[in-house]
Every structure is written in C-alpha cells, then in structure tokens.
Amino acid sequence: MENKKMSIGLFTGSIDKLTAAGVLISGAAADDMDIDIFVLLQGARAFLKGMGDKPEKLGMAENADLREEFLGSLKELNVMPWMEFFRVSKELANVKIYICSLAGKVWGGEKLEDFEDLVDDITGIGECITSMQESDIHLFI
Amino acid sequence: MDQEExxxxxxDKTVDARGTACPGPLLAAKxxxxxxxxxxxxxxxxxxxxTRRDVxxxxxxxxxxxxxxxEDSGYFRIFMKKG
Structure with missing residues (x-):
C-alpha cells in the first residue's frame, strides 16, 4: 500500500508552534506518512544555521509572558527540543524540509548551507503547491 | 490475552519510555x-x-x-507481536 502523504506550510517561527508542529510531524512519521514541509516567511529564520541551539532567539505565538513556564514544563516532562522532533521524524519516515526561497532571502539565507543540515533544499512556491495537490492531508501552521 | 497470560x-524486546511524555513512547516503539x-x-x-490508547x-x-x-504501579506495560 502506498504511504499517505502530508504537506505542511510551516509559517511560524515561534517556539511554541514549532514544538506543536514537531509533535504532529513525528506522529505522522511514526505512522509511515510521507511528509513535505514547506518553510515560509517567519519559519525560515528558525531554520537558519545555528538556530537549533538558540531557543532564546525564538519568541512565543501565544502567552508570551508565560514563556519560561512553558519551556520549563517541557524540560521537566523530558520533551525534546523542537528541532529534535524534526530530526527524529526524518529518521523514521520520508520527511523533506524545504525552505521557500523568498523566506530564506528575508532572513539573509540564500543558499542551502545557510540553513541547518536537516533542511533538504530551497524551493519555489510551485513545488509547494504541487506537493499539496498530491497530498492526503494539508496543514498550515 | 488475559492479565495472567x-x-x-x-x-523479546522491552522499550522503557517511562521518562518521556507523548509522543515519546510512540516514537520509541516505532x-x-x-x-x-x-x-x-x-x-x-x-x-x-x-500512549495507553495510542500505542x-x-x-x-x-x-x-x-x-x-x-497496569503496574504508575505505568503501563503494552505488549504486541510484530506482524
């Protein structure tokens, strides 16, 4: 049986939503789904090289004043850092991470080497749309 | 299988994921x-x-x-046979 496919427009660059996206993606990967992630605008900043080690540089989408409580709880619960979810998902299933070329430029990332090594390529919106047309599930986060 | 069985x-393999929250145990099982x-x-x-229902x-x-x-004290032991 052919794997089900999920396409995600990952707009967010905030640590709370990136964590939620990571949980979703890893669950889909455990279910053997093929997953294409298209990183848009705000999201691309979070994937710039070195950002995986700098959670302090990412804001919150909601309840900004509860940031420390939120991150402290995740740590206490032994939840992996947001980028680790993406890494583990890539180990478990066919997961591709594409940076939208416009988004990259917004944050000064023009080439693949400007981004974390888990990023597969830099693409245009056409590829994103084609992937979505072929997918069973679409998410915009 | 009943509880005694x-x-x-x-x-053949035991995966101890008691230290992690969802989705940790599922990922460990996978x-x-x-x-x-x-x-x-x-x-x-x-x-x-x-995880109790998920796995x-x-x-x-x-x-x-x-x-x-x-059910053990404070955790679950979920058994499966690989297909």
Missing part, C-alpha cells in the same frame, strides 16, 4: 520495532496516559498484533 509473557523479526514480542513501558492503535494499524496492557 500477559504477566507470564517474556518479551524505532524499536524495526529491530524485531516477525512473530517476536515487544513490550513498551509508558507512564503517559495518551495499541498504532500497532494494529501497522499490522502488528496487540496482545494487551498490564
């Missing part, structure tokens, strides 16, 4: 099942309430046989 079952051969038994230890459903969906769950 489960208690007497010896797993990683570990690849090391088993068809017909071998895996036991997943989890203290996460969400059996996942196992059945992926063609493995869910054998049952034992």
């Amino acid at each position: 489960l208690k007497n079952l010896t797993a 990683k570990a099942i690849g090391d088993l051969g068809s017909g071998e038994i895996m036991e997943v230890l989890s203290a996460d309430e969400g 059996p459903k996942w196992a059945q969906k992926k063609g493995h046989e869910y054998l049952g769950t034992l």
